[in-house]
Amino acid sequence: MKGLRGRGVLAIVGAILGLARLGAEGPATVAAWLAAPIGTSYATARDGLLAAAETARARGIPESLLVERLDEGALKRIEPSRLAAAIGQDLERFSSVLGLLDARGEVPGELTPKIALLRQGAILLRAGYGVTALGACMDGALARGAADPGPGGPAARALRAASVALDASLRFGLDGIRRDALGAALASSVLATDRLDAILSLFTKARGLGLAPDRASDLLVAGLVKGSSLEALDRELARRSLR
Amino acid sequence: MRRQTTGQRRHWVRAAIGLAILAGAGTGAGAEPTGQADLELGAALLDGLPAAAATAAFEAEAFAGPAAARGALRLEGRAGNDAAGSAEARTDLSLSSGSLTSLLRLEGGLSGATDVSPSWRGAGGLVLSLDGLDLSAKAEAALERRSDAGVLSWQGRSGFELSGLVGEILLKPGVEASVALPDGGAWSLSLLPGLGLSWYPGFPLSASLSAGWRRDFAGTATLDSMVGAASLYAATGPLLLTAEGSATLSTAGLGAASASLGLSPDLGRLGSARLAAPIRVSWVLGGTPVLSLFAGLSLAFD
Numbered sequence: 001m002k003g004l005r006g007r008g009v010l011a012i013v014g015a016i017l018g019l020a021r022l023g024a025e026g027p028a029t030v031a032a033w034l035a036a037p038i039g040t041s042y043a044t045a046r047d048g049l050l051a052a053a054e055t056a057r058a059r060g061i062p063e064s065l066l067v068e069r070l071d072e073g074a075l076k077r078i079e080p081s082r083l084a085a086a087i088g089q090d091l092e093r094f095s096s097v098l099g100l101l102d103a104r105g106e107v108p109g110e111l112t113p114k115i116a117l118l119r120q121g122a123i124l125l126r127a128g129y130g131v132t133a134l135g136a137c138m139d140g141a142l143a144r145g146a147a148d149p150g151p152g153g154p155a156a157r158a159l160r161a162a163s164v165a166l167d168a169s170l171r172f173g174l175d176g177i178r179r180d181a182l183g184a185a186l187a188s189s190v191l192a193t194d195r196l197d198a199i200l201s202l203f204t205k206a207r208g209l210g211l212a213p214d215r216a217s218d219l220l221v222a223g224l225v226k227g228s229s230l231e232a233l234d235r236e237l238a239r240r241s242l243r
Numbered sequence: 244m245r246r247q248t249t250g251q252r253r254h255w256v257r258a259a260i261g262l263a264i265l266a267g268a269g270t271g272a273g274a275e276p277t278g279q280a281d282l283e284l285g286a287a288l289l290d291g292l293p294a295a296a297a298t299a300a301f302e303a304e305a306f307a308g309p310a311a312a313r314g315a316l317r318l319e320g321r322a323g324n325d326a327a328g329s330a331e332a333r334t335d336l337s338l339s340s341g342s343l344t345s346l347l348r349l350e351g352g353l354s355g356a357t358d359v360s361p362s363w364r365g366a367g368g369l370v371l372s373l374d375g376l377d378l379s380a381k382a383e384a385a386l387e388r389r390s391d392a393g394v395l396s397w398q399g400r401s402g403f404e405l406s407g408l409v410g411e412i413l414l415k416p417g418v419e420a421s422v423a424l425p426d427g428g429a430w431s432l433s434l435l436p437g438l439g440l441s442w443y444p445g446f447p448l449s450a451s452l453s454a455g456w457r458r459d460f461a462g463t464a465t466l467d468s469m470v471g472a473a474s475l476y477a478a479t480g481p482l483l484l485t486a487e488g489s490a491t492l493s494t495a496g497l498g499a500a501s502a503s504l505g506l507s508p509d510l511g512r513l514g515s516a517r518l519a520a521p522i523r524v525s526w527v528l529g530g531t532p533v534l535s536l537f538a539g540l541s542l543a544f545d
């Protein structure tokens with residue numbers, strides 16, 4: 001659990017830095033980054049980083065995502081060989097997320113939402129979320145149809161559901177299987193996209209009523225899969241208390 | 244309702260397969276029973292006097308399609324300057340059909356203490372719930388036979404409650420009526436319209452509040468009182484905070500009241516059990532006020 005928590009913290013830091021990078025002016029390409037003052041320490045990894053950038057372009061992955069990760073690595077003073085290896089892993093994560101979106105016809109036409117989806121998806125994969133489980137979230141969100149997918153459409157809803165499930169798993173110590181089941185159930189649930197995080201509050205109430213986290217997870221997932229609203233889940237928790 | 248496209252139908256099939264795999268693998272949502280057992284042992288101070296306290300709770304549940312069966316048992320006991328114990332059991336059988344859920348409940352309890360006549364109760368009830376996207380409704384009726392300090396009585400209860408989500412707040416207006424008929428005594432009627440609300444924000448905190456106005460009719464006499472209850476649960480890291488309270492205030496003054504505040508740090512796993520170290524301060528007013536402190540260890544097996 002400690003490792004998961006650490007990765008969770010790193011993921012949050014990465015997300016924050018990534019969002020900050022969006023608003024900041026700086027190198028837009030890996031080559032420009034390497035030529036800038038921040039990249040001079042990474043000259044020994046130049047060839048590998050440029051190769052990664054070329055691969056990203058070939059796969060349709062915006063190079064700015066790699067530049068964000070380079071900024072993050074340079075801020076943490078990661079040594080060049082380790083950073084180059086990390087960029088390679090990130091490239092595979094971005095590719096995996098793009099593959100999931102492409103297989104479902106959900107790749108945004110505009111650059112900004114595409115970058116946001118790839119960034120968030122990669123954060124989830126880096127935190128331990130599986131590609132198959134992320135795909136299940138997307139299928140669940142798409143199957144839910146056009147009814148209130150929320151801002152960003154079904155793909156954004158799917159990633160939101162996975163993020164909430166990851167948060168719940170880190171806070172309440174859920175195993176990977178329960179985390180993935182919760183994510184998929186949230187994505188396909190009747191809960192509005194901006195209310196998916198209410199599940200954290202429901203989990204807390206369940207704990208307060210004496211339910212072990214695994215039992216709470218099973219109960220809430222069963223309810224979400226059945227199509228229960230927040231009111232129904234609240235009622236299910238209330239009738240389980242013997243206190 | 245808009246007809247589904249071929250693409251949406253394909254996504255439904257993939258989503259259903261994926262969910263079935265994930266749900267069947269980890270959630271126990273199939274016919275195989277799942278359950279939980281909790282054991283709590285500790286030391287208590289009741290009005291300054293030490294006592295040992297223990298609680299054991301068991302719960303098992305099984306699903307078969309739209310039907311579900313659940314059983315729960317809770318045992319509590321303490322021994323110190325005096326001894327007391329209680330046992331509560333409950334069985335629920337439910338059946339869902341679309342947005343309608345019917346639930347049959349059978350429950351009973353037994354409690355006793357040193358120098359106090361034992362009390363018991365047995366009840367059966369039916370709950371019907373209609374679950375809508377924006378508004379839900381619940382109606383229930385129950386019949387109970389009980390013995391309090393040797394006095395036998397029948398009690399019938401019925402209630403109706405609506406619940407609707409407004410932002411992060413779940414509003415639950417409702418009304419409850421109950422009739423009590425002691426053996427060989429006069430009947431009394433209580434009406435309790437009230438409002439409950441539950442707050443489910445997007446972080447690990449949950450708060451509930453309920454308040455109502457109760458009017459008791461006993462013969463030609465009436466007694467008005469306000470009843471209220473509140474609870475707060477918050478989780479930060481491995482620490483769980485619980486705060487609960489209830490009170491009845493009538494023209495005759497403060498009636499039954501209780502409050503408790505607890506902290507329960509999660510200590511991780513011990514084998515297949517989750518270990519925690521709960522600490523609670525409780526205050527109960529039901530005649531003579533009793534202040535108690537509890538500290539112990541709890542094990543949860545699931």
